[in-house]
Amino acid sequence: MRAAQGSRVSRAIDRAEATCLARGGRLTAIRRRVLELLWESDEPVKAYDLLARMRAEGWSSAPSLVYRALAFLGEMGLVHHLASRNAYVGCRRGGEAHCAQFFVCERCGTVSEFEDAGLSARIEAAADRIGFVAAASVVEIRGCCTRCLADGR
Amino acid sequence: MRAAQGSRVSRAIDRAEATCLARGGRLTAIRRRVLELLWESDEPVKAYDLLARMRAEGWSSAPSLVYRALAFLGEMGLVHHLASRNAYVGCRRGGEAHCAQFFVCERCGTVSEFEDAGLSARIEAAADRIGFVAAASVVEIRGCCTRCLADGR
DNA sequence: GTACATAATGCGACACTATAGCGTAGCAAT
DNA sequence: ATTGCTACGCTATAGTGTCGCATTATGTAC
Numbered sequence: 607m608r609a610a611q612g613s614r615v616s617r618a619i620d621r622a623e624a625t626c627l628a629r630g631g632r633l634t635a636i637r638r639r640v641l642e643l644l645w646e647s648d649e650p651v652k653a654y655d656l657l658a659r660m661r662a663e664g665w666s667s668a669p670s671l672v673y674r675a676l677a678f679l680g681e682m683g684l685v686h687h688l689a690s691r692n693a694y695v696g697c698r699r700g701g702e703a704h705c706a707q708f709f710v711c712e713r714c715g716t717v718s719e720f721e722d723a724g725l726s727a728r729i730e731a732a733a734d735r736i737g738f739v740a741a742a743s744v745v746e747i748r749g750c751c752t753r754c755l756a757d758g759r
Numbered sequence: 760m761r762a763a764q765g766s767r768v769s770r771a772i773d774r775a776e777a778t779c780l781a782r783g784g785r786l787t788a789i790r791r792r793v794l795e796l797l798w799e800s801d802e803p804v805k806a807y808d809l810l811a812r813m814r815a816e817g818w819s820s821a822p823s824l825v826y827r828a829l830a831f832l833g834e835m836g837l838v839h840h841l842a843s844r845n846a847y848v849g850c851r852r853g854g855e856a857h858c859a860q861f862f863v864c865e866r867c868g869t870v871s872e873f874e875d876a877g878l879s880a881r882i883e884a885a886a887d888r889i890g891f892v893a894a895a896s897v898v899e900i901r902g903c904c905t906r907c908l909a910d911g912r
Numbered sequence: 913g914t915a916c917a918t919a920a921t922g923c924g925a926c927a928c929t930a931t932a933g934c935g936t937a938g939c940a941a942t
Numbered sequence: 943a944t945t946g947c948t949a950c951g952c953t954a955t956a957g958t959g960t961c962g963c964a965t966t967a968t969g970t971a972c
Contacts, residue, residue: 632968634920653958666922673959674921689842689899692929692958709891722885728878729900736873737905738862745898746842747882752890787949806929821952826930831949845929845958 644696797849864904
């Protein structure tokens with residue numbers, strides 16, 4: 607799986623580039639690399655970890671390097687911001703507007719993404735009812751995961 | 760409404776105290792005051808704003824003063840943490856476990872709480888399905904509120 | 913190709929948010 | 943008295959995110 611990851615990510619990057627162009631944005635080298643790093647990770651990545659990796663690869667070392675890239679990618683719908691952990695996730699579905707949902711274990715920190723169309727629909731409906739326009743909403747459900755429960759942790 | 764607030768909050772404090780006792784916690788003076796400040800505010804309050812008010816009232820000025828109180832109140836189910844804004848909200852329903860839901864306008868910052876029992880149920884169901892135990896989950900739906908849309912902001 | 917406008921980046925300083933660590937005080941049970 | 947526990951005071955520091963301004967790249971119109 608690890609071996610196939612390179613080409614999978616690279617195909618995804620092509621789609622991401624198209625998404626950006628369609629929305630009037632440019633997937634520059636920095637932004638592309640940040641997106642790749644997010645996609646290559648199995649779990650949410652923190653901004654300063656991203657920054658450290660970028661720095662190790664020779665990019666500028668200022669925080670705004672990643673924060674600007676993350677802001678852009680967020681607008682393009684390519685990354686989600688997990689506010690409860692101050693971490694960022696590459697979106698599985700490059701560009702399509704959708705409602706991301708995550709279970710966040712407060713004991714071990716594991717984050718699992720899931721998708722419940724009915725849940726998304728209900729959130730959209732609730733927003734509609736009060737005239738609120740939901741943009742890239744991220745539902746973070748905090749609690750305790752199966753493994754931690756089993757371990758009695 | 761403003762005039763009635765004092766006694767309303769005071770009755771709520773009595774209930775909160777009972778909730779804490781029932782859960783084996785103590786609603787000390789600091790914790791009580793922090794909770795009151797949250798309840799007295801019409802909108803989410805940031806930790807350092809709370810700290811400033813506490814300091815003005817003569818309490819210790821260390822950040823941990825409020826962070827500890829907030830952590831405790833969170834465990835008791837008396838406050839919610841709005842991670843997307845780094846702000847805290849006094850829970851309308853003192854102590855009852857429930858799933859809080861908020862619309863957060865990214866333009867003007869306004870936060871409106873709402874309650875959709877069906878949404879809560881669906882989240883619980885999704886959690887059950889994967890054996891995840893949701894604890895005091897907070898759903899934050901980011902987007903744009905009616906007023907900002909009307910103003911074209 | 914040149915000039916211009918715009919977008920993106922480099923960089924430094926700073927503001928804001930949160931936690932760690934350690935010591936002390938009070939209270940209750942042994 | 944000793945121990946264990948919880949809450950608190952206090953300092954330092956870690957971690958997270960933003961702003962402003964100069965500079966460089968990129969696209970567009972002439």
